[in-house]
Amino acid sequence: MIENDLLVKVSDAGLYKNGKWLVKGVNLNITKGKIVTLIGPNGSGKTTTAKIALGLYKNIEGTVKRLTNKISYVPQKVSIDWTLPVRVIDFMVLTQDLQDQEINDALNLTGVEHLKNNNLRELSGGEFQRVLLARAIAKKPDLLVLDEPVQGVDFTGEVELYALIKKISETLQCGILLISHDLHVVMSATDYVVCLNGHVCCSGTPVAVAQNKEYKELFGEKSSQLLSLYEHEHDHVHDSDGNIVKEGK
Amino acid sequence: MTIFDDFVFRALIAGIGIALVTGPLGCFVVWRRLSFFGDTLAHSALLGVILSISFDINISLSIFAVSSLVALILLRLQNTTNLAGDALLGLLSHSSLAIGLVVLGFLSFIRFDIMGVLFGDILSVNVNDLIIIWAGGAIILFVLWLIWKPLFASTVNYELAEAEGMNPKRVNAIFTILLAALIAISIKMVGLLLITGMLIIPCAMARNLSNNPKQMVVFSIIGGLLSVFVGLYASFEINTSSGPTIVTVAIILFILSLSRIRKKY
Numbered sequence: 001m002i003e004n005d006l007l008v009k010v011s012d013a014g015l016y017k018n019g020k021w022l023v024k025g026v027n028l029n030i031t032k033g034k035i036v037t038l039i040g041p042n043g044s045g046k047t048t049t050a051k052i053a054l055g056l057y058k059n060i061e062g063t064v065k066r067l068t069n070k071i072s073y074v075p076q077k078v079s080i081d082w083t084l085p086v087r088v089i090d091f092m093v094l095t096q097d098l099q100d101q102e103i104n105d106a107l108n109l110t111g112v113e114h115l116k117n118n119n120l121r122e123l124s125g126g127e128f129q130r131v132l133l134a135r136a137i138a139k140k141p142d143l144l145v146l147d148e149p150v151q152g153v154d155f156t157g158e159v160e161l162y163a164l165i166k167k168i169s170e171t172l173q174c175g176i177l178l179i180s181h182d183l184h185v186v187m188s189a190t191d192y193v194v195c196l197n198g199h200v201c202c203s204g205t206p207v208a209v210a211q212n213k214e215y216k217e218l219f220g221e222k223s224s225q226l227l228s229l230y231e232h233e234h235d236h237v238h239d240s241d242g243n244i245v246k247e248g249k
Numbered sequence: 250m251t252i253f254d255d256f257v258f259r260a261l262i263a264g265i266g267i268a269l270v271t272g273p274l275g276c277f278v279v280w281r282r283l284s285f286f287g288d289t290l291a292h293s294a295l296l297g298v299i300l301s302i303s304f305d306i307n308i309s310l311s312i313f314a315v316s317s318l319v320a321l322i323l324l325r326l327q328n329t330t331n332l333a334g335d336a337l338l339g340l341l342s343h344s345s346l347a348i349g350l351v352v353l354g355f356l357s358f359i360r361f362d363i364m365g366v367l368f369g370d371i372l373s374v375n376v377n378d379l380i381i382i383w384a385g386g387a388i389i390l391f392v393l394w395l396i397w398k399p400l401f402a403s404t405v406n407y408e409l410a411e412a413e414g415m416n417p418k419r420v421n422a423i424f425t426i427l428l429a430a431l432i433a434i435s436i437k438m439v440g441l442l443l444i445t446g447m448l449i450i451p452c453a454m455a456r457n458l459s460n461n462p463k464q465m466v467v468f469s470i471i472g473g474l475l476s477v478f479v480g481l482y483a484s485f486e487i488n489t490s491s492g493p494t495i496v497t498v499a500i501i502l503f504i505l506s507l508s509r510i511r512k513k514y
Binding site: 001051054055056069071072073075078080081083084085086087090091095096119145 | 279280281362398399401402404405406407409410411412413414415456459460461462465
């Protein structure tokens, strides 16, 4: 890893709140052009870890070093009260100034250009997620933090949006911190996986993590095989029992 | 004799100045669910009025100081206690009101028009008050314009704004001070029991008619101005107190706006 490519370095970070550790001992690096994915069961500290990386908590253990200010964030939940009338186009320029062209391009990329003048509350869950993603990529950030960015999006849309996220990381050369439940789709598009369960269970490339014992305990044997389905075209095959047989690279 | 010698005209100028500020500020009060917070600041203004009389300092300055202090205490308590927000507000609101009334008891030798403080006294608006309202109002609007973007972003989503390099904590504190300043300049006109009504009712009306934030601000200002025009006229015609009459007009406008309400998506 070239030091210049480093965007965020989280060292031995943890958050102790209301008498318990939400997450503890997290180490991770986010670098330009790479996608780091956080996986883990509910309550395992994925969102907390993302917020630690963003610097949203003041009293954390360990250190977080952020080397960029061009950050975009897609939170897990954004709720807009009825009293607040916000159109998609108002939302796009929430934290940034954008040209009309940039707004159109970003909305176009996530496939919701036609909703530009709609009120946010008129959108379906999936449409709203697409708008959130469009807003986040519109200003071409260095670092993109996506907390379950495709929740509520239909299956074809999901595959499409993950492909888009992958494309964004390549074309913009931005670092992405992704939180997701969709193991099968995510793993195929990720460079580095951190598996959380209150602490870091294991981390590494998708293939390495999938074969980790703790990962298998957490997600079950099935998920490990599920993942290998996506990888087997590249570097390994299965025997008749479905076990993975390595074929030296 | 100039036109400013006419108390009707002075009242009108004061009302216009206040409506121009309550519109935009009130929208944020509604969006951020701060109605009760505005009430708390207004209640604490009584203490400000009494301090101003006891120590012979400028009334607006004194109200501003006390309201700001209460606002800062509140921001601090929010971080240090586990009491829910509305309970904290109730605590501060009524303790400042009670302390104000107790201190007032000690000052029985002073002639003091408590009704004027509670409901506003249009007849007492002088040229000095006009200067305070318009200069103070201009400063409030200017600062609001400066912090508009981060304030709006943190209203929509606090963490998103903070993650993307804005400083929501600071703009929230500034907004709170602006609210205290507005209360300080408008107490004399509207009264401390009704200033929150003046803040939120035109905005509630505006919400029924608009589909984006800027439009809502504009309609709030128009609603506030209409309330002031009609309310003042009515209060002189039928000889009622100005503050309550203005707020009553605002309520009537709100009821009328319900017929134009946009679908509750």
